[in-house]
Amino acid sequence: MIEINHLSKSYGADASKPNSYKDSSVKKADALKNLTLTIPKGELFCFLGPNGAGKTTTIKILTGLLQASSGSVLINGKDPSKDHITSKRIIGYIPDMPYLYERLTTTEFFEFTGELYDIDRDAINQRLEDSFSLFGLQEYKNVLVKDLSHGLRQRLIYASTFLHDPQILFIDEPLIGLDPYTIRLIKDLLKKKAENGMTIFLTTHILALAEDIAHRIGIILRGELVELGTLPELYEKHGKNNLEDIFLSLTGN
Amino acid sequence: MSFESAIIKKIKFTFVNLGRILSIQSKLKVFFILVFTIGLIAGMWLIFYSGFRYLDTISGFGSIIINKLFTFFFLGMGLMLIFSSIITSYSTLFRSEEIPFLIVRPISYNQITLYKFFESTLLSSWAFVFIILPYMGAFAAYNKMSVFFAFWTMLFSIPFLIVCSGIGSFLIIIFVRISQKVKNAFSFSLIFLCLILVVYLYFSPSVYVDEELEVFNISRVLPGLNLAANPILPSFWTSEGIMALTNGQVFRGFMFLFLLVLTATGTLFIISDLGGVLFYSTWLAVVEGRQNSQRKPLLFKKLETILFFLPHDIKAMVKKDIRIFFRDPVQWSQVLIFFGLIGLYFVNLRNFNYHEIDAMWRNLIAFLNVFCLSMVLSSLGSRFIYPQLSLEGQGFWVIGLSPTTMKRIILTKFFSSLFAMIFISVLLILISSFMLNVSIYVQAITIFLIGSVSIAVCGLSTGLGAIFIDLKQRNPAAIVSGFGGTLNLILSLCFMVVSIVPVGLILHLETTYKITGQTANNLLILTGLWVVVVVLCSSILPLTMGIRSLNKKKGF
Numbered sequence: 001m002i003e004i005n006h007l008s009k010s011y012g013a014d015a016s017k018p019n020s021y022k023d024s025s026v027k028k029a030d031a032l033k034n035l036t037l038t039i040p041k042g043e044l045f046c047f048l049g050p051n052g053a054g055k056t057t058t059i060k061i062l063t064g065l066l067q068a069s070s071g072s073v074l075i076n077g078k079d080p081s082k083d084h085i086t087s088k089r090i091i092g093y094i095p096d097m098p099y100l101y102e103r104l105t106t107t108e109f110f111e112f113t114g115e116l117y118d119i120d121r122d123a124i125n126q127r128l129e130d131s132f133s134l135f136g137l138q139e140y141k142n143v144l145v146k147d148l149s150h151g152l153r154q155r156l157i158y159a160s161t162f163l164h165d166p167q168i169l170f171i172d173e174p175l176i177g178l179d180p181y182t183i184r185l186i187k188d189l190l191k192k193k194a195e196n197g198m199t200i201f202l203t204t205h206i207l208a209l210a211e212d213i214a215h216r217i218g219i220i221l222r223g224e225l226v227e228l229g230t231l232p233e234l235y236e237k238h239g240k241n242n243l244e245d246i247f248l249s250l251t252g253n
Numbered sequence: 254m255s256f257e258s259a260i261i262k263k264i265k266f267t268f269v270n271l272g273r274i275l276s277i278q279s280k281l282k283v284f285f286i287l288v289f290t291i292g293l294i295a296g297m298w299l300i301f302y303s304g305f306r307y308l309d310t311i312s313g314f315g316s317i318i319i320n321k322l323f324t325f326f327f328l329g330m331g332l333m334l335i336f337s338s339i340i341t342s343y344s345t346l347f348r349s350e351e352i353p354f355l356i357v358r359p360i361s362y363n364q365i366t367l368y369k370f371f372e373s374t375l376l377s378s379w380a381f382v383f384i385i386l387p388y389m390g391a392f393a394a395y396n397k398m399s400v401f402f403a404f405w406t407m408l409f410s411i412p413f414l415i416v417c418s419g420i421g422s423f424l425i426i427i428f429v430r431i432s433q434k435v436k437n438a439f440s441f442s443l444i445f446l447c448l449i450l451v452v453y454l455y456f457s458p459s460v461y462v463d464e465e466l467e468v469f470n471i472s473r474v475l476p477g478l479n480l481a482a483n484p485i486l487p488s489f490w491t492s493e494g495i496m497a498l499t500n501g502q503v504f505r506g507f508m509f510l511f512l513l514v515l516t517a518t519g520t521l522f523i524i525s526d527l528g529g530v531l532f533y534s535t536w537l538a539v540v541e542g543r544q545n546s547q548r549k550p551l552l553f554k555k556l557e558t559i560l561f562f563l564p565h566d567i568k569a570m571v572k573k574d575i576r577i578f579f580r581d582p583v584q585w586s587q588v589l590i591f592f593g594l595i596g597l598y599f600v601n602l603r604n605f606n607y608h609e610i611d612a613m614w615r616n617l618i619a620f621l622n623v624f625c626l627s628m629v630l631s632s633l634g635s636r637f638i639y640p641q642l643s644l645e646g647q648g649f650w651v652i653g654l655s656p657t658t659m660k661r662i663i664l665t666k667f668f669s670s671l672f673a674m675i676f677i678s679v680l681l682i683l684i685s686s687f688m689l690n691v692s693i694y695v696q697a698i699t700i701f702l703i704g705s706v707s708i709a710v711c712g713l714s715t716g717l718g719a720i721f722i723d724l725k726q727r728n729p730a731a732i733v734s735g736f737g738g739t740l741n742l743i744l745s746l747c748f749m750v751v752s753i754v755p756v757g758l759i760l761h762l763e764t765t766y767k768i769t770g771q772t773a774n775n776l777l778i779l780t781g782l783w784v785v786v787v788v789l790c791s792s793i794l795p796l797t798m799g800i801r802s803l804n805k806k807k808g809f
Binding site for chain 2: 065067088089099
């Protein structure tokens with residue numbers, strides 16, 4: 001479960017001082033304003049919003065790559081800033097522009113990731129076979145990462161992220177650069193993982209994806225959560241029967 | 254499986270794969286690199302060996318100087334390693350794209366800091382092998398030392414390297430931490446420079462103990478010799494320890510080794526603890542600083558007026574580069590520190606009473622200053638000018654697709670960096686000449702030389718930067734320490750040797766009356782022509798090749 005309480009982020013505030021955003025002498029740009037949200041276990045939550053709305057900022061705060069100016073986050077009931085190592089063992093993160101070690105082969109990268117999570121060798125080998133087969137990476141086992149296409153890199157990132165069975169998964173733009181086959185594969189996989197109890201928080205610009213897989217949708221605009229609910233709830237509330245119309249009416253485009 | 258073993262395996266795989274990549278490279282290219290490397294080390298060895306032989310001809314105290322130089326060498330290496338570490342540690346700790354990957358993993362910040370510390374130690378030090386190997390080889394050969402000398406040198410070098418790199422990493426973490434806290438980064442840099450000045454004044458050696466002794470002339474020329482013998486410095490422990498063990502003084506040698514290992518271990522603990530306490534919050538602040546989009550135009554408004562004479566495309570590129578340079582504190586603070594330190598030394602020349610010593614020594618110091626400044630220019634060329642095209646990164650298409658030519662892009666980079674470099678270096682040499690009270694004749698020659706070095710360094714760095722352009726790499730340290738960056742540094746240093754040394758030699762022969770004034774003049778004219786030819790080759794050739802290479806690569 002993810003609990004976000006009154007989360008705010010102002011660029012220009014001192015990251016090391018949690019409440020320095022209140023200092024009026026500091027020139028700030030508000031990226032996130034008082035976001036409060038709870039995502040229960042097993043929910044697939046889609047976070048939508050126009051460019052610069054605060055989606056990536058939220059995900060970065062949740063994964064520890066940015067510090068909030070105020071507010072708090074609980075991951076499975078625990079404050080990740082108190083024991084970040086324990087929290088990171090149960091989360092997985094797929095950024096929109098993932099970093100990969102160019103001079104490792106796909107197998108070596110997979111093994112390296114597993115070792116960072118202290119997974120034993122036999123388990124890594126077993127999961128390597130399963131994941132590589134699932135993501136169609138079998139024939140690229142000995143290929144250097146630098147020689148992979150963008151789509152294959154994304155597949156490798158997915159394979160290695162699922163390696164330690166995260167309980168909570170954050171994905172920033174999950175379908176960038178993927179072919180239709182892989183898109184279907186990822187969508188089915190995310191649905192299945194959520195059914196099995198994984199909490200998934202994803203941001204996307206692809207509204208059809210949200211319509212297709214999301215249990216609940218949140219729409220953020222200029223750092224503020226302007227809408228939240230299940231798809232039927234949103235349709236009913238706005239009297240519209242497609243997400244695109246709702247999104248455009250809310251974001252003013 | 255621990256983080257450490259995962260990292261060690263990753264490094265092992267990386268090197269194995271690097272070998273795989275190299276094995277499919279052109280054999281001719283690999284052969285050329287090998288021959289060049291061996292030739293460079295052999296050439297450096299010969300220069301050092303000849304230097305030792307020359308010093309030995311100075312009757313009475315030649316061997317004393319050679320042994321003192323051994324201690325001095327480690328002090329110099331130590332200082333260079335600290336500077337190098339300051340520069341690379343910033344890139345590896347705060348700008349590396351690997352950090353977010355590691356931060357979201359269950360790894361402690363101490364471990365991340367230590368791992369990146371070792372990476373930056375490796376990146377900042379491996380090029381020094383090209384200086385250490387020939388110097389130590391020449392020293393051992395000249396003194397006919399046993400094979401154990403090499404063993405002890407290697408053994409002492411590891412903790413020495415850790416200590417020096419640790420000081421650099423420590424300073425940069427603290428510097429970045431404080432600079433994120435203070436609003437005016439420029440004022441902070443000035444305070445930082447003042448602190449360096451205080452440390453410098455504290456350690457600054459006193460000269461003139463006995464005017465009667467000739468040996469004190471050497472003390473005047475190389476005042477750092479006294480500093481190098483300061484027993485609190487790790488460089489002193491290293492040199493003394495190696496010499497002690499080589500000469501069979503086991504107890505004394507192991508005492509220094511123990512002291513050094515203990516300090517290195519302490520350094521690792523400090524870096525690790527510092528990482529645990531400060532790294533994460535400092536990294537966050539740096540990231541946030543980069544993401545804060547509110548920027549004031551400051552003096553940039555006036556750029557439009559100042560650069561009125563430039564064509565629109567060139568003006569646009571120059572303005573962009575100036576803005577990026579001044580908006581990146583790492584860039585301008587490093588330049589400020591490098592030139593600031595050297596300027597501080599030049600301004601202090603009269604405090605050593607250098608202007609009162611023999612003309613021969615003053616000329617020698619003037620040329621050593623040109624040499625020293627040229628080394629700094631070569632380093633800055635490799636650090637800032639060489640990677641500037643690569644650092645355009647994926648944004649290069651903006652320039653690449655604009656209605657301008659690659660030739661104009663490269664020449665703009667060349668001339669803008671040359672303008673900045675020549676302005677600062679000539680100013681510094683004028684200060685040096687004034688302080689040393691050298692003749693107009695020597696002044697003109699030193700300005701000619703530093704101008705030539707500036708042109709060659711800018712030409713080489715811009716040209717090679719275009720030939721070895723790497724738009725995917727975002728880490729400047731990795732770009733600089735790659736093959737192209739190293740080749741650039743080596744060629745820049747080679748240029749210095751073939752252009753400055755002959756002129757210095759002729760003036761030395763003239764002042765010691767080994768050749769007549771007329772012969773010296775004739776030789777200087779010939780050498781001047783030689784330098785012009787070498788400057789033209791070192792600038793036009795790489796620039797032309799760079800333009801051709803970029804034209805071929807169009808479309809990335």
